[in-house]
Amino acid sequence: MRKSSAEQSVLAALRQVLGRGELPGVDTGTRLFEDLGLDSTSVIELLMLIETQTGAEFDTESLELEHFATVGTLTEFVSSHG
Template sequence: MEHTTPDAGTADLYGRAVATIADSLAKSMQVDAATIGENSRLFDELGLDSTTVLELLMTIEEELGMEFETDLLEQHHLETVGALAVFVQEQADEQADEQAGV
């Protein structure tokens, strides 16, 4: 499944999510963050495993001040950095809608 880059109204959180994911992966995988981009494949390219995924999700939650509905997390969300950032954006949008009573 391909991800699409969010529109300008949500691009800030999307960009922050990509940067947070890249920084966290760089630390845990001991690679240069500059080598990690939106299209970097989490498992195939970066060697993530289930433990690293959990650490990554906790870091994203902490850095971005949100909690994920992990039941909604599917394999396609973990294909690339960008796909995971889209999931983060979707979760933030849903939380904003819930808070607004939508």
């Protein structure tokens, strides 16, 4: 999957998980846990939404905490697995 498509999917899923129509100031450096307040439950929801949107299936054994550090690291993960 192209990086731009992956980023659009990540941002769309974040808007849904966070219940926001807009994400002002969110960019690739935005931290998922510290800046956006995600927790383990919301991360699972986020991944499920991205899988639904993209048709990708993520191998849970390949998931690392570092993949969820920022919007950018999650985008890279989605891009490389989609």
